[in-house]
Amino acid sequence: MLKFFFLVLMVVVALLIYTATRPDTFRITRATLVKAQPDTLFALINDLRRHAAWGPWESLDPAMKRVYSENSRGVGASYAWVGNHQAGTGRIEITESVPDERVRMKLDYLQPFEAHNSVEFTLDRQGETTLVTWSMQGTNNFMGKLMGLLFSDRLIGGMFEKGLSNLKALAESATPAVLERS
Template sequence: MKFLKYLLIFLAVIIVIIAILAFVAPTEVKVSRSITIDAPRETVWEYVNSLEDMHQWSPWAEKDPDMKLEYRGTEGKVGSVYSWDGDPETVGKGEQEITSIQAPSRIESELRFLTPYESKADAYVQLDETGSGSTRVTYGFESVSPRPMNVLNLFMNMDEMVGPDFEAAMSNLKKLVESGGSSGETQSEMAFR
């Protein structure tokens, strides 16, 4: 009986600790990376204005070149959807839907991850003119973790986890645009030029 009493006290303490952490832990998660591309904004826009174009500089496409892809809707328009189904340890399964287009400066989408775990995030690509004929590109996402799941944000640094992938995406985009690769040209086709 004494053991049960101590067990209940222990569980109550754990619940109180989790409740306190849930109120101090951040609920918002934001990750973004930027790069300057030596090309006018309108040129860069041709490489980011649709989900098919984005796939060409995606580092996740490189991680799992055998993933199954499907495009639905009118490409480059609000409501178009790109879905993928790949290796659960590298890219998982999910879809991305364009939610807003502000040509030639911003495209927004909703990411819906289905596996290895379910979650949603709002992604964007922002293009800003630098005044020197170059374009500053920012690629990122924002997500909200509901309480008490937000406690995990204290132990997992999403910026460290996915930041390198966003850096790779920006590097891939820069190479694609500055090499003059056409939007519609795959990364492997670029490699053989």
């Protein structure tokens, strides 16, 4: 029994040492090709109210409460949310908006844990399709490094993949009338 205890202790210590040597920053990126032009995708990404139609976290709490800024599009647009333990609590704000090319956002996640990250969507026209890249980057404290070893890229990356799939389906079926609605 004592040998087992020391073996477990050594594994835990090794994991903690390895965690401490991990980078202080992280970046998670996913991309997909969409059969739509950049302006169609830009309209869906640059308007925070439209995220409810494709955002992967939206389905985690159907009763999530959202508060939007007066303008939901472009630089300065923001929304805050309060959701269940899966959706959490936070705020996102558009910090850069380059039509048909890029949207950058500041993400402040407050609960169940605190994190302050940058989010970026880039749109790269490739003939009749557009490569949409969604990335998030930020800093890692020790707990962030430990969580990153176990969950971050798979968990967040999986949510990005789901969101990009939703965005693709919406953009590929969108009509001009749908895109003009606020």
